[in-house]
Amino acid sequence: MATERPNQLFRNKSSKIAAIPMIVTALFVFVGGTIWTVVYSFTKSGLLPRLNWVGLDQYERLWATRKWLVAIENLVIYGICMLVLVFVIGFILAALIDQKIRFENTVRTIILYPYALSFVVTGLVWQWILNPEFGVESIVRAWGWESFSFDPLYNADIAIYGVLIAGLWQGSGLVMVLMLAGLRGIDQEVWKAARVDGIPTWKTYIFIVIPMMRPVFITTLVLVVTGIVKLYDLIVAQTGGGPGISTEVPAKYVYDMMFQANNLGQGFAASTMMLVTVALIVIPWAILEFGGSKNRG
Amino acid sequence: MNTMNNSVEIKNLDLQFGAVKVLQDLNLDIGKGEFLVLLGSSGCGKSTLLNCIAGLLDVTAGQIHINDTNVTWTEPSERGIGMVFQSYALYPQMTVEGNLSFGLKNAKLPKAEIAKRVKHASEILQIEPLLKRKPAALSGGQRQRVAIGRALVRDVDVFLFDEPLSNLDAKLRADLRVEIKRLHQRLENTMIYVTHDQIEAMTLADRIAIMRGGQIMQLGSPDDIYGRPVNKYVAGFIGSPSMNFFDGAIKGGAFTTGDLTIPLTGYDFASGGAVDGPATLGIRPEHVVTGELVDNAPVKVDVGVELIEPTGSDKLIDCQVAGRHFRVRMDGQADVAVGQKLRIGFDPGRASLFDAATEERL
Amino acid sequence: MADASTNALSGPQGPKPRKMLSRRNIFLYGTLFVITVYYALPLYVMIVTSLKGMPEIRLGNVFSPPVEVTFQPWVKAWSEACTGLTCNGLSTGFWNSVQITIPSVILSIMIASVNGYALANWKFKGADIFFTILIFGAFIPYQVMLYPIVIILREIGLYGSLGGLVLVHTIFGMPILTLLFRNYFTSLPEELFKAARVDGAGFWGIYFRIMVPMSLPIFTVAMILQVTGIWNDFLFGVVYTGPETYPMTVSLNNIVNSTQGVKEYNVNMAATLLTGLVPLLIYFVSGRLFVRGIAAGAVKG
Numbered sequence: 027m028a029t030e031r032p033n034q035l036f037r038n039k040s041s042k043i044a045a046i047p048m049i050v051t052a053l054f055v056f057v058g059g060t061i062w063t064v065v066y067s068f069t070k071s072g073l074l075p076r077l078n079w080v081g082l083d084q085y086e087r088l089w090a091t092r093k094w095l096v097a098i099e100n101l102v103i104y105g106i107c108m109l110v111l112v113f114v115i116g117f118i119l120a121a122l123i124d125q126k127i128r129f130e131n132t133v134r135t136i137i138l139y140p141y142a143l144s145f146v147v148t149g150l151v152w153q154w155i156l157n158p159e160f161g162v163e164s165i166v167r168a169w170g171w172e173s174f175s176f177d178p179l180y181n182a183d184i185a186i187y188g189v190l191i192a193g194l195w196q197g198s199g200l201v202m203v204l205m206l207a208g209l210r211g212i213d214q215e216v217w218k219a220a221r222v223d224g225i226p227t228w229k230t231y232i233f234i235v236i237p238m239m240r241p242v243f244i245t246t247l248v249l250v251v252t253g254i255v256k257l258y259d260l261i262v263a264q265t266g267g268g269p270g271i272s273t274e275v276p277a278k279y280v281y282d283m284m285f286q287a288n289n290l291g292q293g294f295a296a297s298t299m300m301l302v303t304v305a306l307i308v309i310p311w312a313i314l315e316f317g318g319s320k321n322r323g
Numbered sequence: 324m325n326t327m328n329n330s331v332e333i334k335n336l337d338l339q340f341g342a343v344k345v346l347q348d349l350n351l352d353i354g355k356g357e358f359l360v361l362l363g364s365s366g367c368g369k370s371t372l373l374n375c376i377a378g379l380l381d382v383t384a385g386q387i388h389i390n391d392t393n394v395t396w397t398e399p400s401e402r403g404i405g406m407v408f409q410s411y412a413l414y415p416q417m418t419v420e421g422n423l424s425f426g427l428k429n430a431k432l433p434k435a436e437i438a439k440r441v442k443h444a445s446e447i448l449q450i451e452p453l454l455k456r457k458p459a460a461l462s463g464g465q466r467q468r469v470a471i472g473r474a475l476v477r478d479v480d481v482f483l484f485d486e487p488l489s490n491l492d493a494k495l496r497a498d499l500r501v502e503i504k505r506l507h508q509r510l511e512n513t514m515i516y517v518t519h520d521q522i523e524a525m526t527l528a529d530r531i532a533i534m535r536g537g538q539i540m541q542l543g544s545p546d547d548i549y550g551r552p553v554n555k556y557v558a559g560f561i562g563s564p565s566m567n568f569f570d571g572a573i574k575g576g577a578f579t580t581g582d583l584t585i586p587l588t589g590y591d592f593a594s595g596g597a598v599d600g601p602a603t604l605g606i607r608p609e610h611v612v613t614g615e616l617v618d619n620a621p622v623k624v625d626v627g628v629e630l631i632e633p634t635g636s637d638k639l640i641d642c643q644v645a646g647r648h649f650r651v652r653m654d655g656q657a658d659v660a661v662g663q664k665l666r667i668g669f670d671p672g673r674a675s676l677f678d679a680a681t682e683e684r685l
Numbered sequence: 686m687a688d689a690s691t692n693a694l695s696g697p698q699g700p701k702p703r704k705m706l707s708r709r710n711i712f713l714y715g716t717l718f719v720i721t722v723y724y725a726l727p728l729y730v731m732i733v734t735s736l737k738g739m740p741e742i743r744l745g746n747v748f749s750p751p752v753e754v755t756f757q758p759w760v761k762a763w764s765e766a767c768t769g770l771t772c773n774g775l776s777t778g779f780w781n782s783v784q785i786t787i788p789s790v791i792l793s794i795m796i797a798s799v800n801g802y803a804l805a806n807w808k809f810k811g812a813d814i815f816f817t818i819l820i821f822g823a824f825i826p827y828q829v830m831l832y833p834i835v836i837i838l839r840e841i842g843l844y845g846s847l848g849g850l851v852l853v854h855t856i857f858g859m860p861i862l863t864l865l866f867r868n869y870f871t872s873l874p875e876e877l878f879k880a881a882r883v884d885g886a887g888f889w890g891i892y893f894r895i896m897v898p899m900s901l902p903i904f905t906v907a908m909i910l911q912v913t914g915i916w917n918d919f920l921f922g923v924v925y926t927g928p929e930t931y932p933m934t935v936s937l938n939n940i941v942n943s944t945q946g947v948k949e950y951n952v953n954m955a956a957t958l959l960t961g962l963v964p965l966l967i968y969f970v971s972g973r974l975f976v977r978g979i980a981a982g983a984v985k986g
């Protein structure tokens with residue numbers, strides 16, 4: 027935190043002017059925009075926003091729409107798998123790289139580069155790799171396993187896992203980098219103490235190192251979760267929501283309602299639900315993180 | 324070779340980090356129940372040596388024996404050592420009790436035995452009321468006690484300390500120093516203790532090993548090291564304020580520097596007698612006498628007081644002797660003023676002489 | 686202990702013998718090798734596919750290297766590929782993206798750095814409240830603010846134009862960049878600021894003559910963060926621009942996922958690669974700074 031300087035009430039004009047963009051953005055876009063959307067989610071707005079109140083109608087319709095339910099289900103599946111796997115993979119990668127290996131830079135560079143690419147690029151590459159005619163499936167079949175079947179992008183039951191593969195490929199590098207920073211931040215003497223105590227490496231990780239990395243884990247968790255909720259580009263590029271509606275996600279539902287179906291009210295209601303989801307995660311985190319630090323210092 | 328009385332033996336130890344040689348052909352025998360302090364300036368390889376003994380670093384060459392067993396390739400946990408670290412290195416998510424017992428649980432010791440050892444250690448270190456707390460809720464001194472406790476419960480013969488007190492404030496450091504000394508008297512374990520604080524070294528050690536550049540310069544009792552430093556480096560390193568040095572020459576049983584000639588009759592030459600040639604003479608500021616005592620001193624000089632640094636218990640006087648900066652320690656109550664003439668004296672028998680070229684003690 | 690016999694040590698000595706091919710090493714490097722291959726594979730697939738002709742693609746699989754290297758797909762992707770209506774390739778999208786990215790990066794960094802500076806060194810009453818709102822704003826799903834911004838842009842006549850998208854990127858870049866700059870400026874020694882004030886320098890004087898020259902690394906990090914972020918954006922592009930002003934990512938998606946005509950996988954992959962080229966170049970060139978950038982962007986302080 028910045029140290030408090032004496033209050034320069036009258037000399038701060040330039041500072042206040044400089045802060046105008048921030049104030050305008052914070053008030054008009056973030057607060058204003060959010061309130062606006064929430065308010066209009068209680069209206070019957072169609073092509074254009076209108077203040078014709080319908081109470082909770084939009085929400086009732088939303089939760090009765092199959093596409094939305096599928097979207098939610100997908101988000102839950104994708105979210106849980108992504109969360110678990112990205113943490114496991116990211117941590118294991120970081121732990122492997124932390125073993126004083128040779129070629130550390132090369133390995134790190136290769137694992138992280140997907141994160142530099144856009145979701146659109148990621149989605150398209152994996153669409154191509156998972157193409158059953160030329161991609162993984164055809165190769166495994168060519169190796170002699172004739173009945174092998176892996177066509178997530180054409181099979182509605184597992185399509186979301188095809189997206190998951192791409193998402194993991196793109197995002198695990200970031201988690202790896204964060205975890206590696208966390209691992210490197212741990213006092214080397216703790217490792218030494220554990221060795222003198224005769225604690226095997228895996229136990230040291232689980233009972234000592236991982237608990238010590240709690241702050242990194244929490245930050246990463248918040249990041250990954252907010253990223254999951256925003257999942258949109260990847261779906262559009264890789265599957266377009268299909269086959270059928272099998273890979274629909276809430277963010278796409280919102281877009282479709284607002285800009286394609288001319289059903290603004292539905293879009294507002296759906297985006298408000300997204301907001302609620304994020305708030306349920308971010309607010310407890312913020313209280314833990316910042317509320318706690320106030321008590322401490 | 325009789326090794327029965329040695330607890331730790333280090334033989335021809337080399338350690339390299341890549342191309343950097345940190346320890347070179349180092350030999351050291353540490354007796355059972357001895358308190359050995361490794362003392363040296365920063366970066367001289369003290370921690371490295373300790374880590375080699377603990378088995379936390381793989382040595383490049385040589386052997387390490389603990390309790391007459393060659394442990395060069397043995398895992399740290401099986402060497403019969405306990406270690407205390409500068410940063411405490413407590414497991415932050417475990418309670419004090421958890422910290423003390425984790426290693427034991429992991430070694431599958433019976434519950435009753437673990438409880439007994441934890442109780443015993445916490446009694447000795449007076450940390451019983453803290454057992455249920457986490458390290459974050461402890462003061463620095465308490466944390467260090469827990470860290471010592473973690474070594475204690477291992478019930479080992481050799482304790483390794485890596486600058487355990489250097490993160491504490493001066494008062495606490497002095498208190499814990501006494502406690503460590505008591506602990507040593509009570510347990511009678513071998514202790515190897517790294518520090519760069521000479522007071523700690525002098526007060527705690529049975530023997531001190533002065534290290535420099537990965538080698539042991541001198542190994543001896545605190546008195547030895549203080550009174551008969553083997554070379555100019557050790558002489559300058561030990562003692563605060565540090566020794567006054569004069570460059571000059573020995574000629575006909577006397578040391579001459581500038582216009583000052585010091586007879587060396589009382590001096591105990593390491594090699595038997597005086598050999599003519601260039602040399603350096605060192606005198607500790609606290610070995611210089613003033614007042615009536617000067618009358619009995621073999622060497623007397625008149626100086627002018629240039630600067631006075633009072634430390635409370637003492638006054639440090641800066642002056643010139645034979646054209647050279649010279650410091651004298653006087654009693655804190657002494658009545659001196661800047662500009663005043665002062666007669667000082669010292670006994671060459673308590674001085675140290677070093678060869679000007681090799682800097683070795685003569 | 687001076688006799689020579691003590692020098693001849695018996696029993697274990699020197700480093701613990703380790704086999705180069707210990708089980709640990711085989712496992713470690715084996716796993717790492719498999720992993721790096723897995724992560725590198727898509728890039729490889731993109732490259733080889735984009736260099737093959739269509740007949741070759743139909744015969745082989747995605748991983749087989751090209752027998753006959755052709756750059757035709759690249760040319761086509763750049764200037765001829767169809768997006769359903771028009772057939773201008775990616776070039777229009779590319780130039781749009783350039784025109785969006787450059788001003789957005791400059792504008793957002795300018796605003797955010799001044800902002801962060803005001804927050805760090807010239808705090809006024811209430812500044813923290815706005816700052817907190819701004820940071821929380823970073824977590825609000827964009828979908829919530831999509832439509833209100835459509836209205837704002839329409840009101841000021843920027844809806845559908847490149848300028849409108851620049852404004853949007855400036856707004857959404859503000860939280861993280863402001864945080865980045867604020868934290869950096871707070872970490873600079875306060876004495877510098879005080880000395881300059883004693884010398885009579887004002888808000889802008891200190892900013893331009895002391896803060897900016899001292900903060901080049903953080904400006905670089907912010908730039909990397911913004912260039913890749915804005916270049917890779919899809920959602921804002923698709924919402925706030927029209928067919929003429931689509932950024933590259935949107936054109937790419939339209940080209941590849943357009944349902945008309947025969948699928949030309951090689952052209953698609955060339956187009957994909959072309960779109961990924963800018964961020965990839967930045968990544969491989971700036972290396973550590975990039976990592977710092979995303980770590981800063983990610984860890985939020």
Ligand SMILES: Nc1ncnc2c1ncn2[C@@H]1O[C@H](COP(=O)(O)OP(=O)(O)OP(=O)(O)O)[C@@H](O)[C@H]1O
Pocket residue numbers: 340343345363364365366367368369370371372519
């Ligand atoms: N992992 C390493 N790689 C390369 N050099 C190292 C490594 N660890 C230590 N060194 C070098 O070895 C030398 C001795 O280090 P060591 O930690 O033993 O010093 P020390 O005597 O304990 O110093 P201090 O009093 O500062 O703790 C130093 O010069 C240091 O730079």
Ligand SMILES: [Mg+2]
Pocket residue numbers: 369370371
């Ligand atoms: Mg050390």
